[in-house]
Amino acid sequence: MALPLHTRGTVAGHGASALYKVLSLAEALRQDFPLPRAMIDLRELDGVDLSALVAIGAGAILDKDGSLASPLPTLHSLTMPAVVAPGDVVRVHPSGQVNVLYRRGANANTLFATERCNSQCLMCSQPPREEDDSWRIGEMIDLLQLIDRDLPVLGITGGEPCLLGDGLVEILRTAKQYLPNTVLHVLTNGRLFADRAFVRSFDQSAGQVVWAVPVYADNATDHDYVVQADGAFNETVNGLHNLAERDHRIEIRCVLHRQTVHRLQELVEFLYWNLPFAEHVALMGLEPMGYARSNRDKLWIDPIEYADTLSQAAAYLWRRGITVSIYNIPLCLLPDQARPFARQSISDWKNVFVPECQSCTLREACCGFFRSAGDGWRSKGIQAIESKAIA
Amino acid sequence: MNEQRAIQAASSTGNYGQLPFRFMRLDTGQVLVTSEAGDFHVLDPSTFAAFARREPLADGNTLRGLEAKHLLYKTSPETAVRLLATKLRTRKSFLRGGPSLHIFVVTLGCDHGCHYCQVSRRLHSAGRYDMSLETAAAAVDRLFDSPSPHLTVEFQGGEPLLAFPVIRRIVELIQARNVQECRQIVFSITSTLHHLTDEILEFMRIHDFQVSTSLDGPADLHDANRPLPGGSAHELTVQGLQRARQALGDESVSALTTLTRRSLERPKEIVDQYVRLGFRSIFLRPLSPYGFANKSERRLGYAVEDYLRFYKTALSHILEINRSGYLIEEAYAKILLSSILTPFPTPYVDLRSPVGSGFGTLVYNYDGGVYASDEGRMLKEVGNDTLRLGSVTDDFQTLMRSPAMELLAASGLAETLPGCSDCAFVPYCGPDPAGSLSRHGDPVGHRAESEHCQRHMGLFRILFNHLAEGDPATLGIFEDWVHGVPSVAKAA
Ligand code: SF4
Numbered sequence: 001m002a003l004p005l006h007t008r009g010t011v012a013g014h015g016a017s018a019l020y021k022v023l024s025l026a027e028a029l030r031q032d033f034p035l036p037r038a039m040i041d042l043r044e045l046d047g048v049d050l051s052a053l054v055a056i057g058a059g060a061i062l063d064k065d066g067s068l069a070s071p072l073p074t075l076h077s078l079t080m081p082a083v084v085a086p087g088d089v090v091r092v093h094p095s096g097q098v099n100v101l102y103r104r105g106a107n108a109n110t111l112f113a114t115e116r117c118n119s120q121c122l123m124c125s126q127p128p129r130e131e132d133d134s135w136r137i138g139e140m141i142d143l144l145q146l147i148d149r150d151l152p153v154l155g156i157t158g159g160e161p162c163l164l165g166d167g168l169v170e171i172l173r174t175a176k177q178y179l180p181n182t183v184l185h186v187l188t189n190g191r192l193f194a195d196r197a198f199v200r201s202f203d204q205s206a207g208q209v210v211w212a213v214p215v216y217a218d219n220a221t222d223h224d225y226v227v228q229a230d231g232a233f234n235e236t237v238n239g240l241h242n243l244a245e246r247d248h249r250i251e252i253r254c255v256l257h258r259q260t261v262h263r264l265q266e267l268v269e270f271l272y273w274n275l276p277f278a279e280h281v282a283l284m285g286l287e288p289m290g291y292a293r294s295n296r297d298k299l300w301i302d303p304i305e306y307a308d309t310l311s312q313a314a315a316y317l318w319r320r321g322i323t324v325s326i327y328n329i330p331l332c333l334l335p336d337q338a339r340p341f342a343r344q345s346i347s348d349w350k351n352v353f354v355p356e357c358q359s360c361t362l363r364e365a366c367c368g369f370f371r372s373a374g375d376g377w378r379s380k381g382i383q384a385i386e387s388k389a390i391a
Numbered sequence: 392m393n394e395q396r397a398i399q400a401a402s403s404t405g406n407y408g409q410l411p412f413r414f415m416r417l418d419t420g421q422v423l424v425t426s427e428a429g430d431f432h433v434l435d436p437s438t439f440a441a442f443a444r445r446e447p448l449a450d451g452n453t454l455r456g457l458e459a460k461h462l463l464y465k466t467s468p469e470t471a472v473r474l475l476a477t478k479l480r481t482r483k484s485f486l487r488g489g490p491s492l493h494i495f496v497v498t499l500g501c502d503h504g505c506h507y508c509q510v511s512r513r514l515h516s517a518g519r520y521d522m523s524l525e526t527a528a529a530a531v532d533r534l535f536d537s538p539s540p541h542l543t544v545e546f547q548g549g550e551p552l553l554a555f556p557v558i559r560r561i562v563e564l565i566q567a568r569n570v571q572e573c574r575q576i577v578f579s580i581t582s583t584l585h586h587l588t589d590e591i592l593e594f595m596r597i598h599d600f601q602v603s604t605s606l607d608g609p610a611d612l613h614d615a616n617r618p619l620p621g622g623s624a625h626e627l628t629v630q631g632l633q634r635a636r637q638a639l640g641d642e643s644v645s646a647l648t649t650l651t652r653r654s655l656e657r658p659k660e661i662v663d664q665y666v667r668l669g670f671r672s673i674f675l676r677p678l679s680p681y682g683f684a685n686k687s688e689r690r691l692g693y694a695v696e697d698y699l700r701f702y703k704t705a706l707s708h709i710l711e712i713n714r715s716g717y718l719i720e721e722a723y724a725k726i727l728l729s730s731i732l733t734p735f736p737t738p739y740v741d742l743r744s745p746v747g748s749g750f751g752t753l754v755y756n757y758d759g760g761v762y763a764s765d766e767g768r769m770l771k772e773v774g775n776d777t778l779r780l781g782s783v784t785d786d787f788q789t790l791m792r793s794p795a796m797e798l799l800a801a802s803g804l805a806e807t808l809p810g811c812s813d814c815a816f817v818p819y820c821g822p823d824p825a826g827s828l829s830r831h832g833d834p835v836g837h838r839a840e841s842e843h844c845q846r847h848m849g850l851f852r853i854l855f856n857h858l859a860e861g862d863p864a865t866l867g868i869f870e871d872w873v874h875g876v877p878s879v880a881k882a883a
C-alpha cells in the first residue's frame with residue numbers, strides 16, 4: 001500500500017500554518033538548508049539538548065508522542081508516522097493537518113501551480129476551478145528553497161501553469177537558482193506560448209525546462225474537441241514552434257481514449273513531419289479521475305482494442321529517432337514489441353495492482369493501475385504473464 | 392468536484408480553403424497530391440475531383456488527412472502556412488553551409504579502355520595529366536573557403552590511384568589545416584581498385600576512406616563493358632574489393648553499376664552478382680549522357696523507357712530478395728524515398744533544387760579549373776566552358792559570383808522552371824542545367840525531351856505506385872532503407 005501524502009498530528013506552539021524541511025539532527029547541522037526552516041526529527045533520537053536547538057535557531061521539532069517539553073514549535077503523535085520522513089517538506093496547519101509537499105526518494109515530485117485552466121479537456125483528471133489561487137506562487141517559491149539539491153526531476157503541473165504568467169517566470173527563476181541541476185518538467189497545454197513575447201520571458205529557462213505539451217490529433221477539429229476550446233490546436237502548435245525557436249526542450253504527450261486513438265498513426269506522422277524537434281513523445285493511458293469519470297462513455301475504449309495501433313505508432317516514432325514512452329498501460333495489454341516502450345508511470349501513491357498480478361512474471365516491470373480505476377475501467381485483457389516475454 | 396460545462400460538439404466538416412498543391416495521376420488510377428513542402432496524400436479520382444473544385448468532402452477522415460498534410464485549411468491558413476514554411480526551410484537547409492562535396496580530379500590517366508567512359512580519359516601517360524602540387528594546395532585553400540561544417544573530399548580520375556602521391560599530399564594538407572578548422576571531413580575515392588598496394592590501403596585505413604568501385608554485374612558483362620588489355624577487369628576488381636574490405640571493413644566499400652545496353656537485358660543477374668559478392672547496396676543509375684559517352688551513345692546508349700523497364704524488374708527482384716531475408720538496398724530508390732518519406736534535406740547533391748552543381752558541389756580539375764559539377768568538367772572537355780567557375784587560384788567569392796554560378800542560380804530552381812513548377816514530384820526532384828546545356832544548348836531545356844525528367848518522372852511513378860498500393864512488406868523494406876534496419880532491444 002502506497003504511502004499517502006497527508007496525515008494528522010498534534011501541534012504545540014504553532015501559530016499560522018508553516019512550511020518546514022524535516023531533517024535529522026545531523027543533516028540539519030550541515031546547514032544545507034536554513035535552520036529556521038528545519039523541523040528536526042527527534043522521533044528516533046534521545047537525550048537531545050532542546051535549549052541548544054533553540055540556541056542554534058532551529059525552526060521546529062518532530063516528536064514521537066509529545067513527551068518532550070520544548071520551547072520550540074512541536075509536531076507529535078502523527079496518526080501515520082511513516083508519512084513524514086527526513087528530507088520531506090511538510091506544511092503543518094494549526095489544526096494538526098500535515099501535508100507532504102515534497103517527499104525525498106519518491107518516484108515523482110510535483111508542484112501544483114494552479115487550479116485554473118484555459119481548456120476543459122474531456123478527460124481532465126484535475127478539473128480546473130476558476131478561483132484566485134495566486135498564493136501558490138509564493139508557496140512554490142518557498143518550497144523550492146527546501147527541495148533536495150540533487151533531485152533529478154521536478155514536475156510542475158496544474159491547471160495550466162502558464163496562467164501564472166510572470167509568476168511562472170519567477171518560479172522557474174527560483175528553481176534555476178536553488179535547483180540548477182534539476183530538470184523541470186512542466187505540464188502545460190502550450191496555448192499561451194502562441195505569444196512570442198511570453199515565450200521570450202522564459203529564455204533563461206531554456207534547457208532546464210522540458211515543456212510537456214499535449215497534442216491530441218493531427219487536425220484542429222479533433223484536438224479542439226478533446227480540449228473543448230476552439231482555436232486551441234493552432235495556439236498550441238504555434239506555441240511549440242515558438243518554444244523550439246528559442247531552443248526550449250519539448251515533450252509531446254497524447255492521452256489515449258476513444259476520441260484520440262482513431263487517428264493515432266496519423267498523429268505520430270504529423271508529429272514527425274511538423275514537430276520533429278520533440279525529444280520525447282509520451283503516449284498515455286487514461287487516468288480515471290475528474291472529468292474522465294463523468295465522460296466515461298465518450299472516452300472508454302478497452303486498451304486491448306488499440307494496442308496494435310499503439311504498438312505501431314510507438315515503433316514509427318522510435319524508427320525515426322524520437323524517444324517514445326507508453327504510460328499507464330499494463331504490460332499484459334501490450335504486444336511484445338511494444339513492451340520495451342512501457343514505463344512504470346503511475347506515482348507511488350496512486351498505484352495499485354490486481355489479484356492477477358500476483359502470479360505475473362512482469363509484475364516488477366509493470367505500471368499496474370490507478371487506484372481510482374474501478375470495474376468500469378477494467379480491460380478484458382488483464383492476465384498474468386507466465387514466461388518472461390519482455391524484450 | 393465541480394460540474395463540467397456542456398461538451399461542445401466537434402465543429403462541422405464542410406467548409407475549407409485550399410493550400411497550394413500539385414497533383415499527378417498514378418498507374419493505380421489514384422491521384423497523388425503533394426504539398427508545397429513535400430507532404431503527400433493519395434486520393435481516389437472522385438474525391439480528388441471534389442477537392443480540386445473545393446466541394447464538400449464526404450469523408451471526414453479524408454478531410455482531416457488533407458488538413459494534417461497542409462493541403463487544405465479549415466478556419467484560417469496562418470498556422471498551416473507557418474508549418475509549411477518551416478518544413479520548406481528544413482527541406483532546403485542544405486543551402487545553409489554552401490558547397491560540401493568537393494571533388495578532386497587528381498588525374499585523367501587510366502589504363503582501361505571503356506567504350507562508354509564518362510570521363511575524358513588519357514591512357515596512362517606518365518603524369519602528364521596529373522594534378523600539380525601547386526594546384527592541389529590552392530584547391531585545398533578553396534575547400535576550406537567553403538563555410539560548410541561538413542566536407543566530403545572525393546578523389547576521382549581517370550583512375551585516381553595512378554596519382555596516389557597527389558592524393559597523399561592533399562590529405563596531408565587537409566589534415567594539417569583541419570587541426571584549427573575543426574570541420575567534419577569524410578574522404579572518399581572512386582577507383583577500379585586495380586592498383587591497391589599495402590601502403591595505399593594502410594593510408595586509406597588511417598584516414599577512414601570511403602571507397603567506391605565499379606562493378607557492372609557478372610564477369611562477362613563487366614569485362615565486355617571494360618576491356619582491359621591483357622586481363623579480366625572483373626577479376627581484378629573482385630580481388631581489389633576483397634583486399635579493401637579486409638583492410639577497411641565491409642561498411643567502407645561500395646560499388647557503382649554502370650548500365651550499358653547489354654546490361655538492360657540482365658537485371659536479375661546483375662543484382663544476383665551483387666548479392667553473391669556480399670553487397671548490401673546496389674545503385675542502378677543509368678549511363679550518364681555526358682562527356683565522351685555522348686559520341687558512343689548510339690552504340691551503347693538506350694532510351695529512358697528501356698532503362699525504366701529494366702529498373703522496374705530489378706527493383707522487384709531486389710524487393711523479393713529482401714523479403715526472403717537478405718537485406719540489400721537499391722540506392723537510387725533509397726535516395727528518392729528519403730526525400731518522399733522524411734521532411735529532411737537530401738544529402739544527394741545530384742537531385743536538389745536549387746541545383747547541387749556549384750551550390751552543393753565544387754570540382755577541382757587536374758589542370759586547376761574549378762567546375763560546378765563533374766558534368767561541367769566533362770562539358771569543358773567537349774569544348775563548352777559554360778560551367779567553368781574559374782581557376783583554383785581565384786578566390787572563393789570570385790568563383791561563387793562567376794557567370795557560371797549566375798547561370799546556375801537563374802536556371803537551377805526547379806520550382807520556377809517550366810514543367811517542373813507544376814509537377815507533383817518537384818518537392819523531391821531537382822533540375823539538370825548541365826544536362827540541358829549539353830543536349831539542348833540552354834540550361835532550362837524542355838521537359839518533354841529531357842532524359843533527366845523522363846527518368847525521374849518514371850522512377851517517382853514506380854515508387855509512388857508502390858506507396859499507393861501499400862503492400863506492408865514492401866513498405867517495411869522501404870522503411871528499412873530510409874531509416875536503417877532497427878537493431879533489437881534498443882527501445883528502452
Ligand atoms: S497481470 Fe498485472 S503485473 Fe502482469 S502485466 Fe498485467 S497488470 Fe501488469
Ligand code: SF4
Binds near residue numbers: 810815817822844
Ligand atoms: S524534372 Fe521532371 S520529374 Fe523532376 S520536377 Fe521537373 S518535371 Fe518533375
